[in-house]
Amino acid sequence: MAYWLFKSEPGSWSWDQHNAKGKSGDEWTGIRNYQARNNLRAMKKGDRGFFYHSGEGKEIVGIVEVARPAHPDPTDKTGEWVSVEIRPLHALPKPVSIAAIKAEPRLKDMVLVRNSRLSVQPVSAEEWRLVSKMGGLGQ
DNA sequence: GCCAACGTTGGC
């Protein structure tokens, strides 16, 4: 299983809104960046992802699951871009802020630290484990 | 509000 990180401005789309979708999940549309598209294409059903709030909050707030792999983005007329469907699994008991991530030397190579602008990021298994632990999820 | 980092655009 692979791990990912989805970034969103809570002003445009927040974890609460996403969580309200429940098990039905939601289309993750509007990605118009090649690096992010490559990541979307690499996703498989059942992969897990962090849900990160940029701008306001600047913290990882929840866990999602890829419910449907990459397919043409319904909001794109050119057919060049793809979206995936993700569904919320649960919130983190303790949100993990970017400050906490930067303060952890073992997370210094996280894409979130290296390239915070990338909207869909890969997360290593080790990073996933550490951040989950910091977020209050026992393992 | 500032500014660094990054991606994209367009002239050559």
Added chain:
DNA sequence: GCCAACGTTGGC
């Protein structure tokens, strides 16, 4: 194909 200019993102 190079690179300067520009717009956008996002942390601080």
